[in-house]
Amino acid sequence: MATLSTLPTPALVLDRAIAARNMARMQGHLAGVAPGVLFRPHLKTAKSIAVADMLFDGARLPITVSTLKEAELFGAAGFTDILYAVGLSPQKIAPVQALREQGINLTVVTDNVAMAAAICAAAGGELPTLIELDVDGHRAGVGFDDGAALIAIAAALGPNFAGVMTHAGGSYALSHPDELAHFADQEAARAATAARLLEQAGHACRIVSIGSTPTGNAVRNLDGVTEFRAGVFMFGDLVMHGVGVCPLEDIALSVLTTVIGAYPERGLVIVDAGWMALSRDRGTAGQAVDQGYGLVCSLDGQVLGDLIVLQANQEHGVIGVRPGATTGLPAFSVGDRLRILPNHACATAAQHGRYEVVAGSPAIVDTWERFSGW
Amino acid sequence: MATLSTLPTPALVLDRAIAARNMARMQGHLAGVAPGVLFRPHLKTAKSIAVADMLFDGARLPITVSTLKEAELFGAAGFTDILYAVGLSPQKIAPVQALREQGINLTVVTDNVAMAAAICAAAGGELPTLIELDVDGHRAGVGFDDGAALIAIAAALGPNFAGVMTHAGGSYALSHPDELAHFADQEAARAATAARLLEQAGHACRIVSIGSTPTGNAVRNLDGVTEFRAGVFMFGDLVMHGVGVCPLEDIALSVLTTVIGAYPERGLVIVDAGWMALSRDRGTAGQAVDQGYGLVCSLDGQVLGDLIVLQANQEHGVIGVRPGATTGLPAFSVGDRLRILPNHACATAAQHGRYEVVAGSPAIVDTWERFSGW
Numbered sequence: 001m002a003t004l005s006t007l008p009t010p011a012l013v014l015d016r017a018i019a020a021r022n023m024a025r026m027q028g029h030l031a032g033v034a035p036g037v038l039f040r041p042h043l044k045t046a047k048s049i050a051v052a053d054m055l056f057d058g059a060r061l062p063i064t065v066s067t068l069k070e071a072e073l074f075g076a077a078g079f080t081d082i083l084y085a086v087g088l089s090p091q092k093i094a095p096v097q098a099l100r101e102q103g104i105n106l107t108v109v110t111d112n113v114a115m116a117a118a119i120c121a122a123a124g125g126e127l128p129t130l131i132e133l134d135v136d137g138h139r140a141g142v143g144f145d146d147g148a149a150l151i152a153i154a155a156a157l158g159p160n161f162a163g164v165m166t167h168a169g170g171s172y173a174l175s176h177p178d179e180l181a182h183f184a185d186q187e188a189a190r191a192a193t194a195a196r197l198l199e200q201a202g203h204a205c206r207i208v209s210i211g212s213t214p215t216g217n218a219v220r221n222l223d224g225v226t227e228f229r230a231g232v233f234m235f236g237d238l239v240m241h242g243v244g245v246c247p248l249e250d251i252a253l254s255v256l257t258t259v260i261g262a263y264p265e266r267g268l269v270i271v272d273a274g275w276m277a278l279s280r281d282r283g284t285a286g287q288a289v290d291q292g293y294g295l296v297c298s299l300d301g302q303v304l305g306d307l308i309v310l311q312a313n314q315e316h317g318v319i320g321v322r323p324g325a326t327t328g329l330p331a332f333s334v335g336d337r338l339r340i341l342p343n344h345a346c347a348t349a350a351q352h353g354r355y356e357v358v359a360g361s362p363a364i365v366d367t368w369e370r371f372s373g374w
Numbered sequence: 375m376a377t378l379s380t381l382p383t384p385a386l387v388l389d390r391a392i393a394a395r396n397m398a399r400m401q402g403h404l405a406g407v408a409p410g411v412l413f414r415p416h417l418k419t420a421k422s423i424a425v426a427d428m429l430f431d432g433a434r435l436p437i438t439v440s441t442l443k444e445a446e447l448f449g450a451a452g453f454t455d456i457l458y459a460v461g462l463s464p465q466k467i468a469p470v471q472a473l474r475e476q477g478i479n480l481t482v483v484t485d486n487v488a489m490a491a492a493i494c495a496a497a498g499g500e501l502p503t504l505i506e507l508d509v510d511g512h513r514a515g516v517g518f519d520d521g522a523a524l525i526a527i528a529a530a531l532g533p534n535f536a537g538v539m540t541h542a543g544g545s546y547a548l549s550h551p552d553e554l555a556h557f558a559d560q561e562a563a564r565a566a567t568a569a570r571l572l573e574q575a576g577h578a579c580r581i582v583s584i585g586s587t588p589t590g591n592a593v594r595n596l597d598g599v600t601e602f603r604a605g606v607f608m609f610g611d612l613v614m615h616g617v618g619v620c621p622l623e624d625i626a627l628s629v630l631t632t633v634i635g636a637y638p639e640r641g642l643v644i645v646d647a648g649w650m651a652l653s654r655d656r657g658t659a660g661q662a663v664d665q666g667y668g669l670v671c672s673l674d675g676q677v678l679g680d681l682i683v684l685q686a687n688q689e690h691g692v693i694g695v696r697p698g699a700t701t702g703l704p705a706f707s708v709g710d711r712l713r714i715l716p717n718h719a720c721a722t723a724a725q726h727g728r729y730e731v732v733a734g735s736p737a738i739v740d741t742w743e744r745f746s747g748w
Contacts, residue, residue: 066689086689087634090709111635115708140635140644260461261485261514270514280654315440315460334489335464347654353747373727
């Protein structure tokens with residue numbers, strides 16, 4: 001049987017015990033805050049039927065996706081209640097309708113009248129659509145309190161109008177529990193405000209969908225909300241650690257790598273995990289602790305002091321001590337193995353075609369395919 | 375027939391006419407400087423048999439690769455003279471030997487005595503190995519003038535010793551033609567110095583391999599060098615443009631995308647190409663002109679003033695005018711199509727499973743698979 005010592009490197013390692021624990025904790029927290037609110041996990045991080053099977057214990061619960069490819073493949077695997085949470089373009093109406101004809105109850109989003117009108121023209125009343133809200137100036141969306149704009153879009157959608165959704169991506173920039181809790185409550189309250197404005201104008205808001213991993217762990221009040229979404233929480237990563245919602249021991253993903261050169265005189269070690277295996281994500285660069293291209297652990301997952309991946313080329317990672325740290329570089333030899341915790345689970349996982357699954361020990365207990373593309 | 379207007383987005387577009395022109399120019403330059411030096415293109419950017427067929431006009435010339443997966447797949451397609459240019463680890467000796475037994479003349483590299491001894495113990499004299507040199511403090515390698523270290527490794531390699539190689543990655547930090555030419559000549563001279571030190575100690579240096587895209591375009595003197603490698607030149611990108619070796623019109627790769635939201639009041643447009651389609655590479659961030667996550671072009675490939683991708687989430691790209699620019703945002707509508715020139719061709723291509731091939735017009739003339747993984 002393969003183990004972390006024998007697997008070809010680089011490889012993406014998923015500890016399923018940690019991921020299952022992360023899933024149970026998020027479900028438990030949300031159920032405690034608001035038992036009537038639907039939890040709709042985002043599977044853009046996982047992109048794997050086997051991971052979904054593990055997370056949901058084989059059930060086919062409502063999910064969120066970021067591409068039509070995800071909708072297609074999770075739909076084919078039996079997930080029939082799917083929110084495609086990226087603004088629709090006119091060219092994607094026909095593919096969405098084709099998926100719905102296969103029995104997938106796909107809900108879409110838009111934030112503008114032109115697209116709403118295109119949906120209504122193409123779909124009659126057959127395509128449930130949420131209006132995307134801006135609650136924090138993060139990215140897309142209609143201002144949550146811009147009643148005129150909201151009502152105009154709902155009117156253009158006609159019978160396709162199903163509710164509102166938002167993603168409080170601004171929460172990623174926070175790091176204090178009080179800030180996160182406030183932000184989470186604000187996200188819920190603002191989405192509820194938009195829903196109220198629409199309801200008052202006669203547009204029944206069946207769905208009020210919010211969520212992000214940082215706010216999911218912090219939210220205290222979901223009044224007026226019908227469903228909550230989060231994705232990266234299931235694997236965790238160093239960015240979420242920097243935001244304060246993920247202890248290092250809750251990070252379920254790592255990249256297994258092998259030392260190919262040791263340079264104690266320069267304080268550096270080179271491994272066979274470069275950016276192709278780690279991704280180019282530098283999401284911790286703007287946080288209080290910059291983790292370079294990843295934090296270095298021993299084969300059994302113990303963090304090795306202040307060792308980080310300082311530099312990454314395509315297939316070379318350069319490991320050394322974090323700038324400013326006083327600890328030295330441990331002695332490494334060519335052939336030694338290490339595990340790198342990723343900055344951003346979504347980006348690192350996307351560099352790999354499969355998960356090598358462990359369950360708290362070095363044995364590889366399973367290999368799970370993951371998909372990519374659009 | 376599919377065109378740039380009908381293709382599902384996001385998609386990776388390769389203009390084969392531009393790539394072929396880039397290939398011809400690099401070959402021509404190197405042949406002009408030193409007709410006896412072998413050109414050994416690096417296929418880590420392309421990762422596609424069809425691209426190799428196009429570049430080499432069907433021939434099976436010597437190539438460079440960055441993974442054993444590339445060696446295996448290009449080998450199976452008939453490329454039998456392959457340099458695996460990433461330092462070997464002990465665990466990879468057996469897979470390399472297996473590929474050699476399939477008739478692939480695979481050459482490997484190392485920069486340390488421990489690995490050299492492991493190669494000699496495992497392979498007898500059957501595994502041609504180059505000593506990796508450090509000529510610019512960039513990454514791996516033995517100091518090019520450290521005769522004692524070089525000779526110790528060559529001795530440990532025994533009959534496997536085949537020569538020296540280096541990659542002057544430091545050239546990526548330059549931007550002036552004179553600097554590049556000097557750096558290129560220095561790379562050649564330093565590799566030749568290492569070879570001379572080894573020859574003087576009785577270790578025949580059959581191969582002296584150097585190269586990078588910036589130095590490939592600039593090198594004037596290849597005395598003492600037997601082969602030259604370069605990879606990203608075939609596609610070009612914004613980083614190479616910043617280095618000064620690639621006019622924008624020589625960039626053969628772009629990401630096709632569709633507008634999903636327009637916010638003229640905020641000066642922003644959102645498209646369906648986020649970092650999943652563009653990569654997280656921010657290689658131009660440290661250059662004189664920061665191109666964000668990519669430079670925006672019209673559907674026919676014309677650069678649209680100072681429009682760049684300011685921000686990237688997984689499936690959302692936020693386009694706006696470059697900070698400091700005085701031009702305004704053109705009017706865009708949902709459904710409009712754009713093309714994004716990538717910072718780093720290797721990283722952006724790696725996000726996609728295929729190339730949609732054009733030849734200077736909107737028609738998609740072919741679709742070429744590309745591979746990934748290790």
